[in-house]
Amino acid sequence: KKEVKYGQLTELPRQDEAMKKWRSNRFGQFIHWGLYAIPGGIWEGKTYKYAAEFLKSSAGISTATWDSLQYQFNPVKFDAKEWAKMAKDMGVKYVTITTKHHEGFCLWPSKYTDFDIENTPYRKDLLGEFIKAYNEEGIDVSLYYSVLDWHHPDWRYKLNTEEDKAAFERLKAFTENQLLELLERYPTVKGLWFDGTWDQCWKDNGKFSYDLEKKLKEKNPGLIVNSRMRADEYGSRHFDSNGVLMGDYESGYERRLPNPWDVAVTKNDWECCMTIPENQWGYHKDWTLTHIKTSNELIEMLVQCTSQNGNFLLNFGPRGEGNFREKEVKLAKEIGDWMDDNSSVIYNCGYAGLKKQSWGYFTKSSDSDDAINMVVFNKPINGKYRVKLNKGSIIKRAYLLSKPKKSFNLEEIANGEYFLDDVKGKCKDPFVIIIELEDKD
Numbered sequence: 001k002k003e004v005k006y007g008q009l010t011e012l013p014r015q016d017e018a019m020k021k022w023r024s025n026r027f028g029q030f031i032h033w034g035l036y037a038i039p040g041g042i043w044e045g046k047t048y049k050y051a052a053e054f055l056k057s058s059a060g061i062s063t064a065t066w067d068s069l070q071y072q073f074n075p076v077k078f079d080a081k082e083w084a085k086m087a088k089d090m091g092v093k094y095v096t097i098t099t100k101h102h103e104g105f106c107l108w109p110s111k112y113t114d115f116d117i118e119n120t121p122y123r124k125d126l127l128g129e130f131i132k133a134y135n136e137e138g139i140d141v142s143l144y145y146s147v148l149d150w151h152h153p154d155w156r157y158k159l160n161t162e163e164d165k166a167a168f169e170r171l172k173a174f175t176e177n178q179l180l181e182l183l184e185r186y187p188t189v190k191g192l193w194f195d196g197t198w199d200q201c202w203k204d205n206g207k208f209s210y211d212l213e214k215k216l217k218e219k220n221p222g223l224i225v226n227s228r229m230r231a232d233e234y235g236s237r238h239f240d241s242n243g244v245l246m247g248d249y250e251s252g253y254e255r256r257l258p259n260p261w262d263v264a265v266t267k268n269d270w271e272c273c274m275t276i277p278e279n280q281w282g283y284h285k286d287w288t289l290t291h292i293k294t295s296n297e298l299i300e301m302l303v304q305c306t307s308q309n310g311n312f313l314l315n316f317g318p319r320g321e322g323n324f325r326e327k328e329v330k331l332a333k334e335i336g337d338w339m340d341d342n343s344s345v346i347y348n349c350g351y352a353g354l355k356k357q358s359w360g361y362f363t364k365s366s367d368s369d370d371a372i373n374m375v376v377f378n379k380p381i382n383g384k385y386r387v388k389l390n391k392g393s394i395i396k397r398a399y400l401l402s403k404p405k406k407s408f409n410l411e412e413i414a415n416g417e418y419f420l421d422d423v424k425g426k427c428k429d430p431f432v433i434i435i436e437l438e439d440k441d
């Protein structure tokens with residue numbers, strides 16, 4: 001074991017109220033919005049297939065040219081209340097929005113740069129309007145912040161020379177000032193979601209990331225930060241050099257999920273962030289380039305995350321003018337309709353302590369020990385659901401969440417193992433079977 005002085009700051013898993021709320025939220029909305037939403041993946045008539053928020057590098061655009069987009073950023077269709085209502089109806093309990101992506105443009109009026117919303121035709125504190133509207137809908141707000149900053153003259157990927165090191169010291173001070181400014185301006189914020197921390201410059205500054213986590217948590221007690229913020233003094237990221245998780249939850253699942261049978265993942269808090277297209281976080285004009293996920297695919301990801309003690313952060317990329325594409329609005333509605341009937345198997349739920357089975361996923365509410373949720377995605381062709389519980393478990397009753405009066409027939413086939421006879425006819429959406437257990441004692 002290495003001696004790690006600048007590794008985990010807060011003992012995990014956190015059991016304070018702020019973290020319990022984060023855990024019970026389970027379902028969040030990610031918003032990627034910045035200057036990249038104006039060109040939307042197309043530059044001088046050419047469509048670039050790579051992620052739209054990387055268009056500056058994909059199309060080799062100079063910083064001066066890219067930054068001039070600031071004078072076109074005028075989201076006349078932006079209605080924060082409308083956005084918050086859509087999120088509320090979709091069933092999310094929290095939102096994470098990009099305050100500043102890799103391009104360096106800030107959605108809030110920052111004292112530390114002119115490359116911000118104040119110097120656009122919009123002028124107003126867009127981020128403040130956003131936070132107020134989402135909080136009024138009862139949705140917690142977390143802020144995404146990219147340490148990687150293509151606009152800032154002091155950004156360096158690697159620190160080769162003394163000049164590089166002096167420049168990066170200034171970048172670190174700028175980063176700390178902006179983050180403290182965000183927490184000062186927006187005190188209701190529950191978390192910070194760090195990104196752009198994969199370069200050598202950050203790995204060489206593990207102690208700084210430790211001290212910064214400490215300072216930010218002193219400024220906003222209860223603040224929740226993702227593991228992506230951190231490096232230890234040896235350059236190990238997310239987990240320190242002895243494999244101990246840093247930050248408050250693991251945030252390495254980006255556009256991918258763990259193996260659904262993996263039990264080890266349940267021991268930490270974690271979050272998966274997911275795009276609707278294959279790889280577009282910012283708005284891209286052309287959604288014919290890749291597969292666009294259906295609401296049932298996205299609902300299954302949300303249920304899988306919950307079944308393994310993880311949160312699911314689903315991304316939306318609004319247009320430069322401030323509205324969402326119709327397909328995103330439709331998906332939000334479809335997911336919200338499912339959540340209207342089934343959110344009880346998501347909110348405040350997690351790993352049921354049972355091996356996953358082929359019909360779908362188990363989840364269990366933190367508030368009850370004698371009920372288990374079966375969320376069905378794959379109907380068995382023989383109409384019988386094989387349910388393997390822990391030894392000694394006895395099913396008192398099993399029924400559809402949607403039809404609680406009608407019980408399934410039970411056939412016990414071994415200790416803690418049953419067949420449930422199907423009582424449901426045709427179904428096009430995922431559905432829930434509630435298993436009520438006999439009290440053990």
Ligand SMILES: C#C[C@@H]1N[C@@H](C)[C@@H](O)[C@H]1O
Pocket residue numbers: 051053195254273281
């Ligand atoms: C790569 C990369 C970035 N990380 C995701 C969360 C998006 O912000 C993407 O641009």
